[in-house]
Amino acid sequence: MDFLNAHLLSITFWSPFVACLILLIVPPERKTLSRMIALVAALITLCTATALCLGYDGARGGFQFVENYEWLPGLPVRYLLGVDGISLSMVLLTAIIITAGVFASWTLENRSKEFLTLLMFLVTGVFGVFVSLDLFFLFLFYEIAVLPMYLLIGVWGTGPKEYSAMKLTLYLMLGSALILTGILVLQYLHPSQSLDLSELSRGTSIAFETQRLLFLAFYIGFGVLAGIWPFHTWSPDGHASAPTAVSMLHAGVLMKLGAYGVLRMCVGVLPDAAREMMPLVAVIAAINIVYGAFSAMGQKDLKYVIAYSSVSHMGVVMLGIAAMNAVSINGAVMQMFSHGIMTGLFFALVGLVYEKTHIRDITQMGGLARQMPGIAIAFVVGGLASFGLPLTSGFIAEYLVFFGSFQTFPFVTAVALTGIVITAAYVLRVVQKVFLGPMPDRWRGTPDASRTEWVALSSLAALLIIVGVVPGPLTELINTGIRNLGVQL
Numbered sequence: 001m002d003f004l005n006a007h008l009l010s011i012t013f014w015s016p017f018v019a020c021l022i023l024l025i026v027p028p029e030r031k032t033l034s035r036m037i038a039l040v041a042a043l044i045t046l047c048t049a050t051a052l053c054l055g056y057d058g059a060r061g062g063f064q065f066v067e068n069y070e071w072l073p074g075l076p077v078r079y080l081l082g083v084d085g086i087s088l089s090m091v092l093l094t095a096i097i098i099t100a101g102v103f104a105s106w107t108l109e110n111r112s113k114e115f116l117t118l119l120m121f122l123v124t125g126v127f128g129v130f131v132s133l134d135l136f137f138l139f140l141f142y143e144i145a146v147l148p149m150y151l152l153i154g155v156w157g158t159g160p161k162e163y164s165a166m167k168l169t170l171y172l173m174l175g176s177a178l179i180l181t182g183i184l185v186l187q188y189l190h191p192s193q194s195l196d197l198s199e200l201s202r203g204t205s206i207a208f209e210t211q212r213l214l215f216l217a218f219y220i221g222f223g224v225l226a227g228i229w230p231f232h233t234w235s236p237d238g239h240a241s242a243p244t245a246v247s248m249l250h251a252g253v254l255m256k257l258g259a260y261g262v263l264r265m266c267v268g269v270l271p272d273a274a275r276e277m278m279p280l281v282a283v284i285a286a287i288n289i290v291y292g293a294f295s296a297m298g299q300k301d302l303k304y305v306i307a308y309s310s311v312s313h314m315g316v317v318m319l320g321i322a323a324m325n326a327v328s329i330n331g332a333v334m335q336m337f338s339h340g341i342m343t344g345l346f347f348a349l350v351g352l353v354y355e356k357t358h359i360r361d362i363t364q365m366g367g368l369a370r371q372m373p374g375i376a377i378a379f380v381v382g383g384l385a386s387f388g389l390p391l392t393s394g395f396i397a398e399y400l401v402f403f404g405s406f407q408t409f410p411f412v413t414a415v416a417l418t419g420i421v422i423t424a425a426y427v428l429r430v431v432q433k434v435f436l437g438p439m440p441d442r443w444r445g446t447p448d449a450s451r452t453e454w455v456a457l458s459s460l461a462a463l464l465i466i467v468g469v470v471p472g473p474l475t476e477l478i479n480t481g482i483r484n485l486g487v488q489l
Helices: 002-006 008-024 031-055 085-104 112-131 135-146 148-156 161-189 208-226 234-241 244-269 271-297 302-323 326-357 373-386 393-408 410-434 451-469 472-486
Strands: 064-072 077-083
Touching (some): 008 031, 008 064, 008 112, 085 244, 085 326, 085 451, 085 472, 112 148, 148 161, 148 244, 271 302, 302 326, 302 410, 326 472, 373 451, 393 410
C-alpha cells in the first residue's frame, strides 16, 4: 500500500500507456476485449484521480504526491511529478472524460483496437502534462498528447478529415515550436539552468524585455491549443471532422492544456511581463467570447455550432486568467472543468444524433425529442450549463470569472458579458431546430441512446448539476493551487 500511495501520480498517467502496450498484442478481431482493456485503464485513472483528490491536504496546499528521480545524469532533467489544486482538478477532469469517451465509442467497429490504442496514448500525454513539474517532461507529454490527433482525425474522422487533420497538426506544431523555444531560452538564462517549474515560479532575474518576448512565445504557443483568436481556425474544422470520443477529448481536455500552459508559464513564471501584457490578453479573450458566440449562432452543422461555442467558452477561461486575481483565476479553472464536462457531453450527444440520423444539418432535423427523449433532455442540461443557468456548473464558473475580471477590466468585461445572451440564443435555436416542432416521418423508429451510451450521458449531465449545486469542494481544491500562485499575483 505504501508503494501505491507513493506512486499514485505515476500509476494514474502510466495506466493508459500500459493499456496501449497490451492493446498492441490483442488480435484485431477481439473487439470486446480491446474495449474492456481500455475501459479498465480508464477506470483505474478515475479511481486514482479520486484517491488523489481525497488524499490532497488542502490546509498544507502546494505541490503534493511529489515523485522526484534523476533521469539524465549531468543534466537538470528529472522525473519530477507533483500536483496542486489546479492540476489535480484537471487530472480528475481528464479521468472523467476518458472514461465517458470509452463508453461513447463502445459501438465503434472500424479498426477499434487501433483507435483505442491511439486514444490511450493521447491520454497518457494529457495526464503527463498536468502532473509534470519538469519542463522537459511537460513538453514531451504535450507532444504525445497532440501528435495522435493527426491519425485519429485523418483515419476515423468524417468530411474533409485529411484537410482538418493537416491544418490542426500544422497549427499545433507552430505552437510547439514557440513553446520549445521559450523553454530553451528560459533554461539558458536561469542561473542554475533549472527546468523545475516550482523553482522557476519562485522568481527570475531575467531582464524585463526578455520576459516580455518569453511571455509572447508561451502565450501564443499554448494559446493556439486553447483556441485563442486569431489562431483558432484549426479548432472548428478539427472538432467537426473528429470522431465522437476524439471530439470529447479534444474540446473537453486538450484545449485545457493550452489554458493550463498559459496559467503556469505566463502567470506563474513570468508575472512581471504578465502584468503588462494581460490587458491585451483580456481584449483578445473578449473577442473570443463574442466572435465565437456569433459564429456558433450562424452555423447549420451541429458540430460546428458546438465547436464555435468552445472558442467562445475558452475566451471566458482566458479572460479569467488575464484578470490575475484569485477570484477570476478560480473561475477560470472552474470554467475549464465545467466546459470540459459540458463539451464532452455535447460532442457525445452530437455523435449519437449523427450516428442515428446520418445528418448534422440542423435545418433538416426537428421533432427528434419524440424519438430520443433521453438525448434531448441531456442536451438541454448541457445547454443550460452552457449559458450559465444557476444550479449548473457553468453559472458558478462564469460568475467567478466575470466578477473577478470586472474588478480589473470593467469595460472589456461588460463587452464580454454580451456573449452570455448570444449563447442563450444559439442554444435555444439548436434545441428548437433539432428536438422540437413537427417530426418528419423519416425519423420514426429512430432509437434513443443505448445502455452503454447512457452511462456516459447520464454521468456527465449529473456532474454538471452536482458541481453547480455543491461547488464548494471543487472551488476549495482550486483555491489551494491559486495560493501556490498567490505570491506572484
